[in-house]
Amino acid sequence: MTQHRVHVYGDNVNTDLIFAGKYTYTLRERDEIARRALEDLDPDFVKRVQPGDVIVAGQNWGNGSSREQAVTCLKWNGIRAIIAASFGGLYLRNCINQGVHPIVCPALHTLVQTGDVIEIDDGTIRAAGQTFAIPPLSPSVQAILDAGGLIPMLARRFRSEGG
Amino acid sequence: MGQTFVQKALARAAGVAHANVGDVLDVRADVMFSHDNTAAIIRLFKEIGATRIAYPQRVAITLDHAVPAPTTAHAQNHADIRAWVREQGIEHFYEVGRGICHQVISEEALVLPGETIFGSDSHTTHFGWLGAFGMGVGRTEMAALWATGELWIRVPETLKITLTGRLQPGVMAKDIALKVLRDLRLTGSGYRAVEFDGDTIGTLSLDERPVLPNLMAEFGAMSAYLPPDSLVFDALEAKRTRDYTPIYPDPDAAYDQTHAIDCAALPPQVAFPHQPDNVFDLTDALGQPIDQAFIGTCTGGRYEDLAAAAAVLKGKRIRSRLIVIPASAQVIQQALATGVLATLIEAGAALNTPGCGPCMGNHMGVPAPNEATISTGSRNFRGRMGTPDAPCYLANPYVVAAAAVAGCIVDPREVMA
Numbered sequence: 389m390t391q392h393r394v395h396v397y398g399d400n401v402n403t404d405l406i407f408a409g410k411y412t413y414t415l416r417e418r419d420e421i422a423r424r425a426l427e428d429l430d431p432d433f434v435k436r437v438q439p440g441d442v443i444v445a446g447q448n449w450g451n452g453s454s455r456e457q458a459v460t461c462l463k464w465n466g467i468r469a470i471i472a473a474s475f476g477g478l479y480l481r482n483c484i485n486q487g488v489h490p491i492v493c494p495a496l497h498t499l500v501q502t503g504d505v506i507e508i509d510d511g512t513i514r515a516a517g518q519t520f521a522i523p524p525l526s527p528s529v530q531a532i533l534d535a536g537g538l539i540p541m542l543a544r545r546f547r548s549e550g551g
Numbered sequence: 552m553g554q555t556f557v558q559k560a561l562a563r564a565a566g567v568a569h570a571n572v573g574d575v576l577d578v579r580a581d582v583m584f585s586h587d588n589t590a591a592i593i594r595l596f597k598e599i600g601a602t603r604i605a606y607p608q609r610v611a612i613t614l615d616h617a618v619p620a621p622t623t624a625h626a627q628n629h630a631d632i633r634a635w636v637r638e639q640g641i642e643h644f645y646e647v648g649r650g651i652c653h654q655v656i657s658e659e660a661l662v663l664p665g666e667t668i669f670g671s672d673s674h675t676t677h678f679g680w681l682g683a684f685g686m687g688v689g690r691t692e693m694a695a696l697w698a699t700g701e702l703w704i705r706v707p708e709t710l711k712i713t714l715t716g717r718l719q720p721g722v723m724a725k726d727i728a729l730k731v732l733r734d735l736r737l738t739g740s741g742y743r744a745v746e747f748d749g750d751t752i753g754t755l756s757l758d759e760r761p762v763l764p765n766l767m768a769e770f771g772a773m774s775a776y777l778p779p780d781s782l783v784f785d786a787l788e789a790k791r792t793r794d795y796t797p798i799y800p801d802p803d804a805a806y807d808q809t810h811a812i813d814c815a816a817l818p819p820q821v822a823f824p825h826q827p828d829n830v831f832d833l834t835d836a837l838g839q840p841i842d843q844a845f846i847g848t849c850t851g852g853r854y855e856d857l858a859a860a861a862a863v864l865k866g867k868r869i870r871s872r873l874i875v876i877p878a879s880a881q882v883i884q885q886a887l888a889t890g891v892l893a894t895l896i897e898a899g900a901a902l903n904t905p906g907c908g909p910c911m912g913n914h915m916g917v918p919a920p921n922e923a924t925i926s927t928g929s930r931n932f933r934g935r936m937g938t939p940d941a942p943c944y945l946a947n948p949y950v951v952a953a954a955a956v957a958g959c960i961v962d963p964r965e966v967m968a
């Protein structure tokens with residue numbers, strides 16, 4: 389059981405609001421990318437965020453472009469998991485590939501506010517006096533998350549194969 | 552229960568007998584490609600600790616997004632990619648001027664019906680024109696594909712779009728695709744696969760067909776599919792280097808959503824700034840002033856697009872500027888042979904090197920603030936063409952060429968009369 393502070397957002401937050409397109413080719417360093425997270429939606433986010441925090445959002449979080457920085461800008465601010473009513477399809481893939489747990493939970497964003505603390509264990513979220521089951525991922529997808537993402541998973545495999 | 556195309560194609564590529572919607576499969580790529588973004592993928596590939604691309608013969612790389620290099624930084628990026636191509640022994644490498652990735656790979660018949668192609672480009676849905684499973688992937692995923700030849704995929708739900716009737720003269724596949732976006736909006740696909748079906752498809756030429764699956768990227772589709780016919784098979788015959796088995800959906804396949812478009816009744820469509828689903832009938836766009844017209848891109852720069860523009864421009868002089876960028880060197884040759892190119896140049900068009908040109912705002916036609924562009928391309932998001940406050944309209948090449956003549960959006964029939 390771990391405790392996490394939440395940052396709460398509404399429906400249809402697109403990848404441009406999470407990480408603006410104008411930075412996609414110019415910013416390369418992790419801390420530069422992290423500094424621009426949610427710049428146009430929530431300018432205080434980067435001042436407030438602490439490692440271990442969690443994003444809680446409404447429908448269709450991360451719709452739009454395929455840019456991976458919309459996940460990594462949060463990850464490099466220490467965000468561990470993103471809980472949303474639903475996710476953009478490419479965004480969900482990017483989360484898993486970057487080792488950030490995408491959790492589908494239809495109601496949570498209506499029950500908590502930014503700054504609240506929620507509890508997460510392997511299978512459940514506890515928040516606002518209620519308990520929500522975390523939908524299980526397929527074992528192969530869970531393995532990517534457990535490894536910290538697709539690159540670290542493959543890196544481990546290549547090291548052990550000596551290739 | 553029968554299976555959709557995507558279930559069958561992913562089952563084949565994963566080497567399993569049956570794929571259920573929701574299954575997560577390790578899918579083998581028949582072809583994987585990248586373009587000017589290859590240099591960034593090389594860095595990720597090295598993080599994996601891999602040294603050699605697992606299947607270099609399945610890898611294709613085109614230089615197309617900013618060609619010839621507009622700046623020293625772009626030139627260095629290209630140089631890094633060329634060095635990598637030599638180091639890894641990648642045969643399917645296409646230099647500056649050969650054309651746009653989707654067009655070149657199609658012309659070279661690198662991917663075949665029923666096969667699986669991944670590209671680090673969102674419009675990889677394009678390859679549905681020949682009945683392949685095409686999907687855009689991120690840079691991390693392309694690095695993983697280079698290292699292993701495989702990628703994990705959740706088998707998606709399928710949206711079926713039925714197209715009936717023959718298009719009227721002056722109406723093109725672009726108008727059908729814009730109508731889909733208009734009806735179902737940008738996120739309407741919910742990352743489903745799209746399957747097109749209906750008697751309209753057989754009436755569309757091979758230059759027209761790719762426009763439909765290509766633009767489904769705008770719609771957030773994972774992939775899109777057209778059932779291939781003998782027109783497709785014949786076109787691939789001269790170049791293909793292996794056998795293939797086309798895949799068709801079962802008649803009793805399960806679709807979780809369907810949509811239908813009456814193509815015979817469809818008028819030309821225009822997408823207004825700043826979203827490709829902000830679509831109206833041409834009649835509601837008449838009179839909008841235009842400073843620059845652009846005919847090109849992977850969705851609007853094939854031979855028949857140029858020929859459509861030439862039909863409007865024959866014997867005319869343009870009033871706004873007109874940039875023409877054929878999608879490939881082969882398109883230039885075809886347009887040269889038939890006189891289409893001469894007609895465009897006589898009308899005052901500026902001809903540029905095959906590639907993406909101003910489509911994503913790199914060069915060759917970046918508008919000034921407040922200058923309006925009308926384009927045959929696929930995206931008109933704010934700033935897409937490099938200037939945030941420059942409105943961009945999307946339309947078929949008849950409409951784009953007519954706007955270049957009139958200096959505003961008009962009915963092409965008026966110009967041609």
Ligand code: SF4
Nearest residue numbers: 848849907910911929
């Ligand atoms: S022409 Fe435009 S849409 Fe097509 S690949 Fe190039 S940048 Fe992308």
